[in-house]
Amino acid sequence: MPRSFLVRKSACSRLRPNYSELHDSSPEFTFQQPYDQAHLLAAIPPPEVLNPTASLPTLIWDSLLAPQAQPIGWASLLPREIPKVVELTSLSDEDSGKGSQPPSPPSPALSSSSTLASSLEADGYAAFPGLGPLPKQRSGLSGAKDPRSRKAFNCKYCNKEYVRLGALKMHIRSHTLPCVCGTCGKAFSRPWLLQGHVRTHTGEKPFSCSHCNHAFANRSNLRAHLQTHSDVKKYQCKTCSRTFSRMSLLHKHQESGCSGGPR
DNA sequence: CTGGGGACGGGGCCC
C-alpha cells in the first residue's frame, strides 16, 4: 500500500511559487474521472514494451561506467544557434502550445536597434504573460556576438534566463501549471507529469525490474532501484570510497560525517 | 543512521 499517496506534506518546506497569484487558472489538459482508458493505453506502452529487459538491461553497467565514460557528445552540449530576434514576433499565445495565433507576417527589415526593440514590444513580446522586459542585450544586435549574451530570454516570474525561447516557454509552464488532474485537482507543468501522477490514482506500474520484477510507476524510480542490484553503486564518497545508489544517500552520508575508512 | 520506494520537477534532445 502506498505510503504517501496524495498526502504529501502539502505546504512543506520546499519552496514553491505562489501559484494562486498567477492569472492563468484555466486548465488546458486534464484527466477526467473516469479516465479515457483508450487514450491512456494509447499513450502508455504496455509493460512488455517498457520492461527493462528490453530497453534497460545495460543501465546498471552504463551507470557503472558513467564516471569514466563520456555519454554525451560535447557537440550536443553546445547551443545549436543563437535565437533570432525575428522569432519574437509571434508571442501572443499563453505558453501552452495550444491556441497559438497564426504567425505574424514577417516584419520588414529592421534598420536600427531602437526600432528593433520597439518593434518587438509592439509585436507582442511584452504581451507574453511570462516574459519579462525585453532584455537589454537584445536591444543591440552587436550583443549577439558576445557569448555571455546568449541567455537572452527572461522569465518574469522568477527572472531566470534562457537561451532559447522554447526553453523559457517550457519553464513558464512550471509557474502556470496548465495540466490539472481531474481527480484531485493537482496541477502540473507538463502533460506527461500529469500522466505519471494519474498512475498514483490508478496504481498502474508499467516499469518493472528485470532482476526482481518489482514494478514501478516511474522510470526514474526504476533506475534508482536498479542501482540496488549493483554491488558498486553510482555515487561514491571521495573520502571513504563507499558507494551509494543515490546522490541523496551520498549527501546524507557526508553530512552525517564520513568515518573516513573504506568499507 | 542507512537503504530504499514514491512522487515529482526541470533542462535538454529529438522528431
Next chain:
DNA sequence: TGGGCCCCGTCCCCA
C-alpha cells in the same frame, strides 16, 4: 516551434 521523452535530481517518508 512545440510536444514527447529521457535523464538527472530532489524531497519526503518509512523500514
